Amino acid sequence: GAVVSQHPSWVICKSGTSVKIECRSLDFQATTMFWYRQFPKQSLMLMATSNEGSKATYEQGVEKDKFLINHASLTLSTLTVTSAHPEDSSFYICSAYLSGTSGRDTQYFGPGTRLTVL
Amino acid sequence: RKEVEQDPGPFNVPEGATVAFNCTYSNSASQSFFWYRQDCRKEPKLLMSVYSSGNEDGRFTAQLNRASQYISLLIRDSKLSDSATYLCVVNGRGSTLGRLYFGRGTQLTVWP
Numbered sequence: 001g002a003v004v005s006q007h008p009s010w011v012i013c014k015s016g017t018s019v020k021i022e023c024r025s026l027d028f029q030a031t032t033m034f035w036y037r038q039f040p041k042q043s044l045m046l047m048a049t050s051n052e053g054s055k056a057t058y059e060q061g062v063e064k065d066k067f068l069i070n071h072a073s074l075t076l077s078t079l080t081v082t083s084a085h086p087e088d089s090s091f092y093i094c095s096a097y098l099s100g101t102s103g104r105d106t107q108y109f110g111p112g113t114r115l116t117v118l
Numbered sequence: 119r120k121e122v123e124q125d126p127g128p129f130n131v132p133e134g135a136t137v138a139f140n141c142t143y144s145n146s147a148s149q150s151f152f153w154y155r156q157d158c159r160k161e162p163k164l165l166m167s168v169y170s171s172g173n174e175d176g177r178f179t180a181q182l183n184r185a186s187q188y189i190s191l192l193i194r195d196s197k198l199s200d201s202a203t204y205l206c207v208v209n210g211r212g213s214t215l216g217r218l219y220f221g222r223g224t225q226l227t228v229w230p
Binding site: 108109 | 150152159160161162163164167205217218220221222223
């Protein structure tokens with residue numbers, strides 16, 4: 001199946017610093033990528049939809065100035081957590097949307113980035 | 119009302135057991151349905167798509183009832199390696215095409 005990579009896989013940073021997470025579709029072009037966040041024992045929560053060449057669409061309650069998304073190419077989207085605080089510690093997962101035949105589209109997930117803010 | 123509702127479990131079954139998970143969705147216009155599997159501290163991985171006619175993949179059988187907006191997953195002859203959280207997932211339509219709506223997940227533990 002399609003492959004999506006994320007980098008870094010884990011990061012520990014001090015409160016107040018910014019962290020950039022990269023999401024790449026390795027063997028296909030993705031005009032749309034999604035960013036999710038998952039807290040322990042909870043389901044994935046969609047943060048934003050990233051469209052190549054345009055501004056991201058953020059879900060209600062997600063601060064766009066804090067979570068900066070850049071989808072500069074068809075294979076790369078980045079999420080920057082600015083001025084990170086301990087409450088931003090979470091598992092961040094990206095996915096790339098692949099439109100299939102007969103309407104059978106699906107998403108392929110990156111391996112996730114575990115962020116710990118001290 | 120949530121887009122996708124799932125029984126969170128947990129389900130604890132012995133090896134070899136048959137277990138069934140259920141899920142309901144609220145948007146009748148949804149067209150694509152999936153079951154994903156998520157292991158602890160890992161990303162979700164597509165287990166199988168769910169088609170209108172129902173479909174089977176080895177020990178896994180998925181069913182869709184559009185009239186009731188109900189999706190199911192049946193696992194036969196459970197293995198220890200089946201222990202995971204199973205996510206019921208439905209796609210968005212119209213302006214939200216491509217967006218997936220996730221259920222909270224059903225936790226399964228298979229014991230020896």
